[in-house]
Amino acid sequence: MSAILEKGPVHQFDSAAIRQQFPILAQKVHDRPLVFLDSAASAQKPNAVIDCMADTMRTQYANIHRGLHWMSERTTEAYEGVRDQVAAFLNAPSREEIVFTRNSTEAINLVAYSFGALLKPGQAVVISEMEHHANLVPWQMLRDRAGIELRIAPITDEGDLDLDALQDILSDGQVALVAITHMSNVLGSVTPARQIADMAHAAGAQVLFDGSQFVVHRKTDVQALGADFYTFTGHKLYGPTGIGILWARKALLDAMPPFMGGGDMISTVTFERSTWAHVPHKFEAGTPAIIEAIGLGAAISWVEKVGMEAVTAHEAALTSYALTRLANVPGLKVIGAPKDRGGVISFTMDDVHPHDIATLLDRNGVAVRAGHHCAEPLMRRLGLTATARASFGIYTVQEEIDVLADTLVRIRNFFV
Template sequence: MSHPSITDTSGLDLAAIRKQFPILSEKVHDRPLVFLDSAASAQKPDAVINAMVHTMHHQYANIHRGLYWLSERATEAYEAVRDQVAGFLNAPSREEIVFTGNSTEAINLVAYSFGSLLTPGQAVVISEMEHHANLVPWQMLRDRMGIELRIAPITDAGDLDMDAFSQLLSDGKVALVAITHMSNVLGTITPARQIADMAHAAGALVLFDGSQAVVHHRTDVQALGADFYTFTGHKLYGPTGIGVLWARRALLEDMPPFMGGGDMISTVTFEKSTWANVPHKFEAGTPAIVEAIGLGAAIEWVEKFGFDAIAAHEQALTSYALQRLATVPGLNVVGHPKERGGVISFTMADVHPHDIATLLDRNGIAVRAGHHCAEPLMRRLGLTATARASFGIYTVQEEIDALADTLVRIREFFV
């Protein structure tokens, strides 16, 4: 595969974008790297790498505590990212942005802290397509607090069954709906505003797991009608170890702390501690300082391209991939949702997904294979595993061609 030098119909200069990702010039097994696993973790542009290195070279210190220049500069840089994230999500207030380690920690925070305010007899609704991160914490809450966990089914096409979802809300016992904004397996983009309106009409709050969604299109928590929203930095071309919980301030004020320790307190005696104001009440201990600054660099980098262009590029790429994969004998794309992001899971007759991924890797092509941290969804689909190709801003049609052509050769090898 030759490296592309094209500007696609979205107006993005893909060749210039790709040059900003050092890893894309690497070879795997003496083949050019074709990275099609961005849904698991996206690659990092120079802007993110350089911002983190600059911080460690020139202004690293612990934050919020030091009365010296380095600490003050690091604190300013860290807190500036909170403003960036608030703008990125169109949050009403910077104090509604809580930094976490990832989406998983953010959802666990809500399950533990908001969940502690629930009572037996109340219910939480999730869907059949949730990642384990938006399933296991609610099971733990159910076992701890005696709440009911209800599962909203999906259609055979991979969309949320809205009629069944409505029925789950009908008795007025649901306190929270926790739903993915975009499935990491099916690529399904859920009708978030409709979900929020239905939940609120039934007296429930709504949490969206935005781990996949924030990468592909503009996210406005106010327009969505969300009460909680989570995402993780490493899928948004930023570093690992940094995630975000956004929640309405009134909710954060009412919720007890998730963890205790330094920086989340106002006063401490041996008899009693009092808590810092939000969001710091939920940010115990030394945070991921360098990683937060890396997240800020990633947001700045992504926003300069515009989400309209990013979405147009990825929609065109996904459509092209579906067309190319349809030409591969024995290949079955899993799910056909009404609205799909840049994620395609598939199986191939007579070839196990793990073998697909291994043989693709021998040709320099990286895809994910397995249950994708969504075992209940796999059971719903009647599968044990799929292979998954997922796209980022740097993905080009030549890479889709390489995937499809190699899959044809793999199929011929097994038949």
């Protein structure tokens, strides 16, 4: 387990009671009970989130920040209250360091554009071989636009970041930013974030962690991690789509130019020039995702009520159980064997294409993901074109792992 997990007693974890709070899990797919094992792509939503968003629209919706009437003031208070929630959730030093975005992808693009504007030709950005396209393509665009160098830190055959190779990449002092996933969406590899941050800072670089997968499974403390930037997305954390988070140290946000121009990110505007609002509003142009932000706040409250320690223990047990069950499926190969794995397992099966695996599982009510998982360079590194992927959430139970494994055996027998 990660060294940053919370200490103290584990909350009581009642899987049946938790599942009852997710109405979508009660339905059938192809006349089979739904087994949803695609939470790494997007998690299902509890009633607490659904009801909160619906209630906001029914009873108090208005645009925020500039309205002087009761409805606007109430909605503004709810919206800005989520900023405080997120700051506490990440243990951020200040609420002013929390920027609302649409998702992790937009958050990383914001950093690539705005922090990237401070970089000079010849400076370098480092990513790893296991990055999601969201933490690759923006840096390619910056490279092509600004003349920076993009360096790739390799991974081991087991799926861990090669720290010795990373140290060599940092050694010339030209790296301005290290941007690394905190947990791989393909391999489940949890990267040693604090060690990476210390290495980057010793080389004079800032560090960004893509926490899209990690924050769902484990306690996240940006100060303990030594991060400079941290991103995550609401829809994987049992909240709605269309809302994400960028956390960054205030000194960096102050130095960075705006990402987009328009209303709400300005202090003054004339035809000759504009001046910018203070952070974080400098980076939040236009009417934001008001309902979605409030829904994210409801999701965070719900997860914290369950207890992140309990979530971590539950999903660690599930992952261990799943690895054991899948090891007994003939012809199945689990991809990667990282030292620290979150609740994501990618696999292949002899003589069966991953798309066929996913299609046949779906016919039995089991939802998994198949393809390159928005990580084509990683697939090439692994010598693969695609994998099937099972990923676990707070509502996943061992009986669903049994259905997965038993169905995979039947699929294998069908093709042999």
